[in-house]
Amino acid sequence: MTDTKPYHHGELRPALIDAANAIIRDGGIEGLSMRRLADQVGVSRTAPYHHFKDKNALLCAIAEIGFEAQDRMIREILDVEDDASSQALFTRWVRAYIRFANDNPQTYDLMYGKEIWKRGSPTPSLQQISKASFRLWVDLVERMQRQRVLPADHCALRTAQASWAALHGLARLLIDGIYVERQDLEEIADTVVALITRSDAN
Amino acid sequence: MTDTKPYHHGELRPALIDAANAIIRDGGIEGLSMRRLADQVGVSRTAPYHHFKDKNALLCAIAEIGFEAQDRMIREILDVEDDASSQALFTRWVRAYIRFANDNPQTYDLMYGKEIWKRGSPTPSLQQISKASFRLWVDLVERMQRQRVLPADHCALRTAQASWAALHGLARLLIDGIYVERQDLEEIADTVVALITRSDAN
DNA sequence: GTCGAAACTTGACACCGTCAAGTTAAAAAT
DNA sequence: ATTTTTAACTTGACGGTGTCAAGTTTCGAC
The missing domain is CATH 1.10.357.10 (Tetracycline Repressor, domain 2)
Known part of the structure; x- marks a missing residue:
């Protein structure tokens, strides 16, 4: 049984970076939106904001x-x-x-x-x-x-x-x-x- | 008396280009939105679309x-x-x-x-x-x-x-x-x- | 076991580009 | 001169964006 969406993701930050990296790799910066990213990782729209101040901070990390x-x-x-x-x-x-x-x-x-x-x-x-x-x-x-x-x-x-x-x-x-x-x-x-x-x- | 907003602008296309050029000149492409541009020229949001197919066409013209x-x-x-x-x-x-x-x-x-x-x-x-x-x-x-x-x-x-x-x-x-x-x-x-x-x- | 902090969610706001359908005025055709 | 066509322009709407505020859930420390 795989973990069925615990409230706390646990590894959100690296997961976000990984997913964002993949999105950017094929689709460019323009293809990356915070909402779609969050959706893809399986969290709510604003969850990423607890790990990155804003989109700019995420982009800088990548x-x-x-x-x-x-x-x-x-x-x-x-x-x-x-x-x-x-x-x-x-x-x-x-x-x-x-x-x-x-x-x-x-x-x-x-x-x-x-x-x-x-x-x-x-x-x-x-x-x-x-x-x-x-x-x-x-x-x-x-x-x-x-x-x-x-x-x-x-x-x-x-x-x-x-x-x-x-x-x-x-x-x-x-x-x-x-x-x-x-x-x-x-x-x-x-x-x-x-x-x-x-x-x-x- | 200056003309008080006739329904037909008459010179919309050049007016759009002029205004857009000015906006871009200080603020860059990011600073240009079709809505603000239209607003600044004094027409409705979608009026520019009768002179430019889309934003891309306007940018190309500029x-x-x-x-x-x-x-x-x-x-x-x-x-x-x-x-x-x-x-x-x-x-x-x-x-x-x-x-x-x-x-x-x-x-x-x-x-x-x-x-x-x-x-x-x-x-x-x-x-x-x-x-x-x-x-x-x-x-x-x-x-x-x-x-x-x-x-x-x-x-x-x-x-x-x-x-x-x-x-x-x-x-x-x-x-x-x-x-x-x-x-x-x-x-x-x-x-x-x-x-x-x-x-x-x- | 309680409590505080951290992780996460829902709701909301103000933007964006642009499509569809409706309105007004000017130009063309009769 | 009147009708018709066409172009210019408007309002309404849809789906998208980043991110703030306030609420909920869970974990870790005492």
Whole structure:
């Protein structure tokens, strides 16, 4: 006999996050409503509000998980530490980044989209984790500058911002479906790498 | 005596577009509701639906105007045709592009955001005008490749997509308020230019 | 065993986009 | 000039949204 709807769900918070993640994964942020979410998990409309201040807080929690997943993936790339040249490492990173955006478009949109950052407001912990994530990129850029894969005529921060803008822009074009076809993605990603890395290291 | 609310507004369509444009300009797409818009113009909730099939159609019309304004601005840059070097011309374009995004963030978001392109569906005429706008960029990139300002190891289309992704990414970071402070914008824009243009032309 | 706190529910409010049916005015046809 | 058609506009309604307030149920600590 399965438990027949006890008054206290017991595991509501994680259940909400799981369900919300699934809904967002196929349907995007627009497809997620607090009411339908609650309904799907089997609780009343307002039950989620005892675990999340509001919809924004729930979205931030999910975005955090997204950042964690992304970081995990990136770190795997870095930890390989094989014979790969710096240029190859950089290329691998870019490809991994774009692949993440391609595989999890809705999550990426949530993580870096304006739903949280402009319309809503990022949770302190989300701000922290996203900042750490960017810091990782700055570090890589600095390393690439030292090894002359990236130009060093601007400081690491600026170069990181500029180059990350290129990555992010490509991801966004892909996700929003503007000017970029999915099938051309890898080729364009390589073009981006070629564009921003020093040609003599190519 | 001013006209006291005739049954037929007479100029509803343009009035709607004007009002909607103003609402979006300060408040973004999220701030625009068909009901408030109608109310502000002084007609009933559903009156706008006689001039626009739905909200999406209205947004597309406004986005079109945005593209026209952007094109006008870009063409002004191009028509100067003074002694400027190719590199300088390119820089000027990038700066103008970013300035447009900075001055009209909400309009930019509408023009290139997923509200229309993913969640909604772009009107045929919007598709056409946005395509033409990108075509202009491809032409510039081609020219820059011939003059060795941009690398020519990938075809013009790919290079255009990649470089425009960089611009677009920067614009988006700015608009969505991620990782980029408004005051650093020009510096980052210049870094983007330095990053994607060939160093020997610098 | 009682009590307080936490988890959860129902009801309500103010919004939203838009469809259907009705009303009014202007334009076209006679 | 009168009728008819058509377009512009209105009111009413439906189903959806986020979330607040107040009430109910259950659990954990004393």
